[in-house]
Amino acid sequence: MTDIKISTLSATDLAGIDQWLDTIQSSWRVDLPLFPAPSKPNLMINLMLPTESTRTEYLTAIVDDRVVGVAEVSFPLKDNLHLVEFELDVHPEYRRRGVATALLRRIEELGAADGRRTYMIYAPDRMREDYPEHVAGKALLEKNGYVKGLDEVRRTADLDLVPAAELDAMLARAWEKAEGYELVQWVNHAPDDVVDGIAYLDGRLLQDAPMGTLDMEPMKVDAERIREGERRSDTRGSLRVNTVVRHIESGTVAGWTDIVVHAGVEEHAWQGITIVDPDHRGHRIGTIVKIVNHRFVRDYRPHVKYVHTWNAEENDFMISINEAIGYRVQERWVAYQKKV
Numbered sequence: 001m002t003d004i005k006i007s008t009l010s011a012t013d014l015a016g017i018d019q020w021l022d023t024i025q026s027s028w029r030v031d032l033p034l035f036p037a038p039s040k041p042n043l044m045i046n047l048m049l050p051t052e053s054t055r056t057e058y059l060t061a062i063v064d065d066r067v068v069g070v071a072e073v074s075f076p077l078k079d080n081l082h083l084v085e086f087e088l089d090v091h092p093e094y095r096r097r098g099v100a101t102a103l104l105r106r107i108e109e110l111g112a113a114d115g116r117r118t119y120m121i122y123a124p125d126r127m128r129e130d131y132p133e134h135v136a137g138k139a140l141l142e143k144n145g146y147v148k149g150l151d152e153v154r155r156t157a158d159l160d161l162v163p164a165a166e167l168d169a170m171l172a173r174a175w176e177k178a179e180g181y182e183l184v185q186w187v188n189h190a191p192d193d194v195v196d197g198i199a200y201l202d203g204r205l206l207q208d209a210p211m212g213t214l215d216m217e218p219m220k221v222d223a224e225r226i227r228e229g230e231r232r233s234d235t236r237g238s239l240r241v242n243t244v245v246r247h248i249e250s251g252t253v254a255g256w257t258d259i260v261v262h263a264g265v266e267e268h269a270w271q272g273i274t275i276v277d278p279d280h281r282g283h284r285i286g287t288i289v290k291i292v293n294h295r296f297v298r299d300y301r302p303h304v305k306y307v308h309t310w311n312a313e314e315n316d317f318m319i320s321i322n323e324a325i326g327y328r329v330q331e332r333w334v335a336y337q338k339k340v
């Protein structure tokens with residue numbers, strides 16, 4: 001039987017950090033084409049700077065004196081106090097030796113010690129024939145009592161796929177339906193007159209987006225929590241570009257989207273929230289904010305080529321906008337959960 005030691009990665013363990021990255025990069029190279037592994041600057045920043053709203057443990061599984069399995073384990077601190085969310089990867093050369101099982105045990109021990117009752121993790125599932133088959137994650141989780149809660153799909157936009165003239169025409173048609181609205185855009189720090197509006201929309205997200213049977217409660221978001229997120233982005237060197245559409249007469253923030261670029265990865269960016277207030281739907285606001293924000297990110301980081309997004313499989317409105325502006329399916333991510 002393999003001798004596996006579970007430990008915690010520290011910001012001062014430089015060899016461990018390199019081995020962590022090698023494990024993830026090797027794992028994703030095999031399993032997840034076009035999925036950018038975390039950069040060294042980003043991992044080091046995450047290890048050095050704890051956040052106020054989440055406690056994160058970086059667990060390592062050590063075999064033959066090297067890190068061969070990793071788990072990033074998050075404990076929300078401001079809401080969802082029942083929850084543990086985690087990610088898990090094992091180096092391809094060390095699979096089927098019980099490494100993931102040992103990490104799972106430790107994660108569930110940590111959760112129990114902290115009084116948590118629900119464990120949640122996403123496992124990949126193949127949708128494209130030119131991509132590898134994903135059986136391991138689902139098999140591991142089902143063997144350990146995890147059940148499916150929601151199917152999400154990752155799509156990636158190549159920002160050069162849809163010709164600019166086509167996007168211009170789409171945008172012009174969208175604005176015809178959005179008379180009485182205006183754009184507000186910013187990088188990292190929301191203007192004072194929109195911060196309450198975006199906090200409201202952020203808090204609504206888990207109410208509005210399809211959540212399947214996931215045991216999650218809406219996030220408690222106020223202006224102070226938005227500001228905390230901004231401080232976090234500043235100290236981590238992340239760029240967060242934001243576009244909102246505002247109803248001119250009432251000043252209401254009608255729709256909002258943001259994209260994040262992490263330190264040390266220039267070609268890839270991550271779509272954050274996209275939400276349109278139910279009172280303002282039907283004005284093509286979703287289309288407007290997404291096209292405009294794609295362009296906005298390139299104003300600041302011209303090397304960004306890909307933007308990655310996840311949507312619940314049944315989120316038809318969002319998906320049809322995304323497909324129109326260049327997002328294409330990569331793989332399904334099945335949210336598994338275990339309640340104890």
Ligand SMILES: CC(C)(COP(=O)(O)OP(=O)(O)OC[C@H]1O[C@@H](n2cnc3c(N)ncnc32)[C@H](O)[C@@H]1OP(=O)(O)O)[C@@H](O)C(=O)NCCC(=O)NCCS
Nearest residue numbers: 031088089090095096097098099100101123136137139140
């Ligand atoms: C999923 C993953 C973490 C499993 O790591 P691992 O260390 O090989 O898992 P374990 O050795 O602890 O496997 C435990 C059990 O899971 C099941 N399992 C694991 N891999 C499997 C595979 N390829 N096919 C079928 N069953 C599998 C088996 O029941 C296995 O027990 P057994 O070997 O006695 O038959 C690893 O394959 C991986 O890193 N995959 C890519 C990342 C990923 O999918 N992450 C999602 C997280 S679940």
